[in-house]
Amino acid sequence: MSNPFVESVLKEIIHPGVEQLMNTRFFTELRAGKLSMKRIQGFAVQHYLSNHVINKGLAFSMVRNANNQAIYEQFTELFTEEQSHPGLMRRFGLATGLTDADFDNGIMIFECVAHTGAIVRGMLVGALYVTGTAGSLTSDLVHLAGNNVAVLLVLGSLASFILGTGLPGTAAYIFLAIMMAPVLIQQGLNPLAVHLFLLYWANLADVTPPTAVSVVAASAVANSPIMRTMWEATRVAAIKYVEPFMFVIAPARILQTDNPVEFLSIFVTALIGIALVGYAMQGYLPWVGCLRSSKTLWAMQGVLILGGFCIAYPDALITAIGVAVSAPIYGFLWFARKRNWDTFVIDMPAMFVAPALPTPVARPG
Numbered sequence: 058m059s060n061p062f063v064e065s066v067l068k069e070i071i072h073p074g075v076e077q078l079m080n081t082r083f084f085t086e087l088r089a090g091k092l093s094m095k096r097i098q099g100f101a102v103q104h105y106l107s108n109h110v111i112n113k114g115l116a117f118s119m120v121r122n123a124n125n126q127a128i129y130e131q132f133t134e135l136f137t138e139e140q141s142h143p144g145l146m147r148r149f150g151l152a153t154g155l156t157d158a159d160f161d162n163g164i165m166i167f168e169c170v171a172h173t174g175a176i177v178r179g180m181l182v183g184a185l186y187v188t189g190t191a192g193s194l195t196s197d198l199v200h201l202a203g204n205n206v207a208v209l210l211v212l213g214s215l216a217s218f219i220l221g222t223g224l225p226g227t228a229a230y231i232f233l234a235i236m237m238a239p240v241l242i243q244q245g246l247n248p249l250a251v252h253l254f255l256l257y258w259a260n261l262a263d264v265t266p267p268t269a270v271s272v273v274a275a276s277a278v279a280n281s282p283i284m285r286t287m288w289e290a291t292r293v294a295a296i297k298y299v300e301p302f303m304f305v306i307a308p309a310r311i312l313q314t315d316n317p318v319e320f321l322s323i324f325v326t327a328l329i330g331i332a333l334v335g336y337a338m339q340g341y342l343p344w345v346g347c348l349r350s351s352k353t354l355w356a357m358q359g360v361l362i363l364g365g366f367c368i369a370y371p372d373a374l375i376t377a378i379g380v381a382v383s384a385p386i387y388g389f390l391w392f393a394r395k396r397n398w399d400t401f402v403i404d405m406p407a408m409f410v411a412p413a414l415p416t417p418v419a420r421p422g
Contacts, residue, residue, distance in 0.1 A: 330369025
């Protein structure tokens with residue numbers, strides 16, 4: 058006899074998960090016969106650590122539920138089944154050329170990172186509860202904002218960002234969804250927009266100093282200075298610090314409307330405004346080229362950035378002001394490019410141009 062719940066889990070969770078796993082780069086390369094030995098070794102270490110984590114979690118669950126015989130026996134059965142998996146992965150890795158030191162070092166690094174993360178999380182959450190701030194955070198922010206929704210949103214974004222620097226984005230969001238979201242929703246804001254606002258700001262710490270975990274990984278790949286890369290990421294992501302406020306002000310931006318015309322108008326203006334801000338931040342404009350580095354051009358870039366924010370703002374009057382401010386400057390720079398006025402526009406910087414190949418030398422004879 059079929060169980061509807063089991064069938065639902067298989068259909069909606071298990072089967073899509075297996076399909077997604079089979080479509081990962083590892084299994085795709087494995088089926089194509091292009092899997093390198095280095096990736097096989099990485100697979101062995103990764104799954105060894107994963108099984109190690111699972112066993113630790115099961116052992117902790119056994120201890121925690123020792124007073125409940127049924128649950129304790131269930132975790133014991135799972136632990137017994139999983140206990141041999143790390144050994145199998147270790148033997149598999151040794152067969153591919155790894156050494157015991159590789160697995161031991163992997164465990165040490167993993168435990169160091171895990172313990173550091175747990176300490177930081179404990180310090181932040183513990184400080185909130187020990188000082189009593191956790192219980193009074195909402196009332197304190199409302200008091201500081203003075204029932205001003207705009208100020209309350211700014212304070213909520215700062216709280217989300219600060220928590221996101223030390224906590225995983227999901228953990229910071231869950232904390233603020235309990236403590237902060239109800240207050241913002243009571244101010245008449247769209248519930249989905251409020252939750253996305255808090256989630257968005259909790260994850261912005263990944264591209265903002267001093268933590269910027271994503272940037273640290275990217276700088277290692279690019280072999281670039283960490284702090285310089287962090288500030289560059291902050292500059293490139295400038296629009297991201299404003300966008301959450303936009304969809305709180307206009308929920309139609311996140312499809313919270315039944316009017317397709319309203320959504321399309323907001324979507325188009327947001328797309329144009331965000332693109333203009335991004336291009337102006339980089340000093341490169343489509344159909345114009347790269348802008349020279351001078352005080353005059355910096356001022357023009359500043360006006361274009363401000364105009365882009367105005368265009369993206371979900372208000373017809375402010376959008377029109379943004380277009381009126383940006384269009385003349387953009388048109389002038391386009392005209393300068395057509396006239397080859399090097400005072401304003403230059404060719405593509407050398408770092409973006411592929412170096413010329415050396416001329417082949419004819420061999421004698």
